[in-house]
Amino acid sequence: MLRNTKVVLFLxxxxxxxxxxxxxxxxxxxxxxxxxxAYILMDYDSDRVLAEQNADERLPPASITKLMTSYVVSHxxxxxxxxxxxxxxxxxxxxxxxxxxxxxxxNTKVSVEALLRGMIVQSGNDAAxxxxxxxxxxxxxxxxxxxxxxxxxxxxxxxxRNATGLPDPEHYTTARDIATLSAALIRDFPEHYEWYxxxxxxxxxITQHNRNKLLWRDNSVDGLKxxxxxxxxxxxxxxxxxxxxxxISVVLGTRSENARAQEIQKLFNYGFRxxxxxxxxxxxxxxxxxxxxxxxxxxxxxxxxxxxxxTVPRGQYKDLVASTNIQQPVIAPVMAGTxxxxxxxxxxxxxxxxxxxxxLTTIEAGSWxxxxxxxxxxxxxx
Numbered sequence: 318m319l320r321n322t323k324v325v326l327f328l329x330x331x332x333x334x335x336x337x338x339x340x341x342x343x344x345x346x347x348x349x350x351x352x353x354x355a356y357i358l359m360d361y362d363s364d365r366v367l368a369e370q371n372a373d374e375r376l377p378p379a380s381i382t383k384l385m386t387s388y389v390v391s392h393x394x395x396x397x398x399x400x401x402x403x404x405x406x407x408x409x410x411x412x413x414x415x416x417x418x419x420x421x422x423x424n425t426k427v428s429v430e431a432l433l434r435g436m437i438v439q440s441g442n443d444a445a446x447x448x449x450x451x452x453x454x455x456x457x458x459x460x461x462x463x464x465x466x467x468x469x470x471x472x473x474x475x476x477x478r479n480a481t482g483l484p485d486p487e488h489y490t491t492a493r494d495i496a497t498l499s500a501a502l503i504r505d506f507p508e509h510y511e512w513y514x515x516x517x518x519x520x521x522x523i524t525q526h527n528r529n530k531l532l533w534r535d536n537s538v539d540g541l542k543x544x545x546x547x548x549x550x551x552x553x554x555x556x557x558x559x560x561x562x563x564x565i566s567v568v569l570g571t572r573s574e575n576a577r578a579q580e581i582q583k584l585f586n587y588g589f590r591x592x593x594x595x596x597x598x599x600x601x602x603x604x605x606x607x608x609x610x611x612x613x614x615x616x617x618x619x620x621x622x623x624x625x626x627x628t629v630p631r632g633q634y635k636d637l638v639a640s641t642n643i644q645q646p647v648i649a650p651v652m653a654g655t656x657x658x659x660x661x662x663x664x665x666x667x668x669x670x671x672x673x674x675x676x677l678t679t680i681e682a683g684s685w686x687x688x689x690x691x692x693x694x695x696x697x698x699x
Contacts, residue, residue: 384498
């Protein structure tokens, strides 16, 4: 059975709004109108979606595809399968790629780092294909790897056919899946994410500028990727951080380079103005404890495997309430990390966050005498 325990977060007592007059009303408007086929605005830490439209519609992503190409390359680097200073022999296929290019030359050798930065900053299709061939032997095999990583990340409405984003009727994704991928890239490979903020990159004597206009217009914007084809329209995935709050936004199918920047700027301004994000618990911090039967110890501390953050409308943080639901009875042995319940965060009648409570330590089975006594007590008390 489950035991419900109301726990008012003591953190709320320490929080703000000193200086806000009693009875003052905090604005909480709906999101602005966005001129795009699909869009999403999501908080990075809490994963809460603050605004969306057609976010699950499958659409061509154009060069935003290269976010996944970069993600796969970063995984290969992290695993030690390739190195940044590896020299990649440029094939004729890579050299002949149409569209945006890094101007690499056929039969020359280019480092993985130069190709990766050329793909990220210059959106080089030639660099993307060269990296795909270096890692997987062919772009087709590399696309299979891209799809496998997409499945692992929960990108269930995504299918890749190439490493570049050039048009293919079976090459598609969604605004929501792109936001998921963007968060994973920032979280898993921050050292490579830094390259997404570079405003220009020079290779082979040719300097090209990053097409993400927000890097010049908004100092809080620090990266991600543009895309454009006739079928996809003008697309942009961007992330911005102001203070301790990071937002991710994706717009697909806008009418121009300026429009995609303007529409995401609208969303960022809305999100940062009317919402706030707070970390409630850190991973491995003790939240509560529970009685343990038949063990070497009588009490077991419970906490979370991951940090827990929430995003709420400004002015409503003080209204949050947490409750814990703990599985009973808890009988030793119990291994650290075992899920034994959950913590639930409510704002009014809405559940806005939920995460499993796990054992923070291991408790071994007690002596035969302790086990016997506790068995009798459990029989008596049920």
